[in-house]
């Protein structure tokens with residue numbers, strides 16, 4: 243694999259991380275809610291070839307079916323990998339392998355953007371824009387709690403919030419990502435003042451069946467992203483990820499090669515997770531890498547060893563290294579100094595982009 247070095251913003255402590263992440267989120271929000279021109283998406287260069295080459299010990303796979311307008315598994319088997327199952331379009335017809343998937347996708351995005359630019363007045367565009375964000379669980383929720391809730395420029399009413407992953411436990415469990423985000427963020431928003439975000443979580447009734455739950459959540463994403471414009475992959479304005487000491491991001495674990503190699507599904511079931519609740523669902527690497535921006539938020543000394551591997555040994559193919567490669571140029575890391583101790587990487591000072599003009603780190 244080639245080495246793509248992401249931007250790494252270093253901070254003194256957790257509070258500084260929270261302040262900067264909130265600023266970055268608001269910046270992404272403002273960008274998403276403002277008129278875009280066609281050049282805004284020119285960096286939508288998700289490279290499945292890069293992703294392929296970044297997945298350890300996996301032969302390169304360039305030929306991907308392209309006829310379907312959204313994920314193509316009507317009813318999936320446990321394995322979604324391209325080599326293991328038939329591929330169908332929306333009508334259930336077999337789809338023949340065609341040209342390079344990512345190029346077609348980029349062309350379609352460009353065409354759509356051009357046609358939007360031509361047809362819609364700026365006023366209409368602004369009215370219809372929504373900020374689409376994916377959240378992970380874990381300490382990220384506390385970071386957002388501390389950073390976002392005290393700001394008065396978060397347009398919550400224009401947010402569509404999805405989850406990067408979910409642990410398949412009841413929502414009132416302390417392990418539920420949605421449950422945690424609800425208690426720590428959604429329930430605390432002054433909705434009279436800022437509006438109410440649309441929150442898309444898994445169907446709690448399906449938590450006993452990871453495959454069904456993943457399929458159902460994928461349908462929710464398809465409805466949200468492909469309802470108006472058919473798309474091959476959803477494009478989040480911002481995808482927020484943590485990284486666990488064992489290297490997992492969302493619920494994509496190192497050595498779970500089948501889920502890491504997934505090319506077609508937007509959401510996969512995960513069973514037998516080595517840490518935390520065993521059954522989960524997760525958005526996939528192609529979805530993460532297709533996002534307009536990806537930000538990792540990592541704090542604490544327990545993360546230092548894994549960060550060293552991610553930053554210094556990308557060839558190991560940890561999930562975050564795959565994202566650093568697959569979304570190259572759109573990835574930022576917000577990390578405190580404890581997590582960066584002993585990591586050889588160029589650290590940047592974060593420059594505030596939204597209303598405030600402060601520099602921390």
Ligand SMILES: O=C(O)[C@H](O)[C@@H](O)[C@H](O)[C@H](O)COP(=O)(O)O
Pocket residue numbers: 378379380381382406407408409419483484485486487490491492493518
């Ligand atoms: O459900 C999950 O397991 C999370 O989405 C997961 O990917 C999380 O982001 C990391 O485990 C980091 O969590 P911490 O920041 O709490 O270490």
